[in-house]
Amino acid sequence: MRAITYARSGDPSVLELGERPVAEPGDAEVRVRVVVSGVNPTDWKSRTGSYGGGPEEATVPNHDGAGVIDAVGAGVDGLSVGDRVWITLAGDGRPASGTAQEFTVVPAGRVFPLPANADFELGASTGIPAITAHRALTVGDGGATRLRPGALSGRTILVAGGAGAVGNAAIQLARWAGATVISTVSRESKATLATAAGAHHVVEYTKADAADAIRGIAPDGVDLVVEVAAGANAELDLAVLRPRGTISIYANDGGAPFELDVRRNMGLNTRYQFVLLYTVGWDRITAAAEDINHAIEDEAYRVGEQAGLPLHRYQLEDTAAAHAAVENNAVGKVLITVAAT
Numbered sequence: 101m102r103a104i105t106y107a108r109s110g111d112p113s114v115l116e117l118g119e120r121p122v123a124e125p126g127d128a129e130v131r132v133r134v135v136v137s138g139v140n141p142t143d144w145k146s147r148t149g150s151y152g153g154g155p156e157e158a159t160v161p162n163h164d165g166a167g168v169i170d171a172v173g174a175g176v177d178g179l180s181v182g183d184r185v186w187i188t189l190a191g192d193g194r195p196a197s198g199t200a201q202e203f204t205v206v207p208a209g210r211v212f213p214l215p216a217n218a219d220f221e222l223g224a225s226t227g228i229p230a231i232t233a234h235r236a237l238t239v240g241d242g243g244a245t246r247l248r249p250g251a252l253s254g255r256t257i258l259v260a261g262g263a264g265a266v267g268n269a270a271i272q273l274a275r276w277a278g279a280t281v282i283s284t285v286s287r288e289s290k291a292t293l294a295t296a297a298g299a300h301h302v303v304e305y306t307k308a309d310a311a312d313a314i315r316g317i318a319p320d321g322v323d324l325v326v327e328v329a330a331g332a333n334a335e336l337d338l339a340v341l342r343p344r345g346t347i348s349i350y351a352n353d354g355g356a357p358f359e360l361d362v363r364r365n366m367g368l369n370t371r372y373q374f375v376l377l378y379t380v381g382w383d384r385i386t387a388a389a390e391d392i393n394h395a396i397e398d399e400a401y402r403v404g405e406q407a408g409l410p411l412h413r414y415q416l417e418d419t420a421a422a423h424a425a426v427e428n429n430a431v432g433k434v435l436i437t438v439a440a441t
Contacts, residue, residue, distance in 0.1 A: 103118060110149075124173075143163060165190060234273060235348070257282070257325075274326075282302070315340060325341065
């Protein structure tokens with residue numbers, strides 16, 4: 101089969117197209133014929149060695165994907181050959197199992213049914229962004245731990261960076277769950293995307309009156325912030341957070357130092373929750389996947405320009421260019437077509 105691998109850390113040029121044998125699934129594993137592979141920032145950061153160390157063996161990149169189950173190992177329940185599925189964290193601890201290849205073998209717990217009304221591009225776009233957003237939305241003090249229509253009714257959610265993949269997912273899921281959604285963006289073109297995703301209000305955080313604009317919408321403060329740039333947005337977040345509000349941090353884009361103002365945070369009784377899927381626990385990931393699938397079935401979770409997340413499509417042999425696009429902050433979702441449907 102055709103597969104992309106890298107044997108050393110580096111820029112996108114270390115990614116090479118070659119042939120690998122098709123592996124057989126073991127106990128509690130399934131083999132998936134990959135149709136579309138999704139690229140996330142964690143994929144290129146792993147490739148560059150940003151998390152420390154280099155690959156100890158040839159590594160297939162990309163954690164997210166969608167396709168069709170091709171073979172099932174012993175002890176697998178609820179999944180069958182021919183099922184359409186989406187995958188997440190495919191390569192976590194399994195260097196040979198990334199989705200940038202024609203077939204991948206993964207533990208059955210990393211595979212979820214793809215709803216009948218969803219195509220493979222939606223499936224490949226779902227995993228890490230949507231589950232991260234789900235976790236960020238369900239950690240508020242006294243708030244919902246699962247998402248469904250009405251679960252966030254009466255809550256006001258601020259989504260920083262609403263034009264990004266996680267921000268887009270957070271907007272869609274929060275709106276589906278009944279929240280009032282405010283999003284911050286850097287410029288007007290991104291405001292259009294956040295609005296398409298479903299944000300009720302969009303504020304340009306680069307403007308001096310951003311905090312006043314948010315307070316004008318939520319005079320008592322926002323209940324929860326989904327934060328992509330913890331350091332850069334620390335002051336704004338505290339200026340608009342209500343007492344006992346929550347700030348969910350899943351990234352620190354821009355790399356600005358993140359410093360806590362102890363007195364102000366104590367006064368607000370602020371709750372901070374850091375979010376990283378690698379250690380969040382598979383029970384939470386599975387619960388999130390169930391909720392996200394319900395949102396997809398309700399046609400409340402979508403991708404594409406009409407949903408505020410433009411798609412950038414590449415072929416498997418162009419995986420290096422796909423990684424470069426994500427590394428260079430392409431606005432939207434980068435997908436790799438691996439096989440014809």
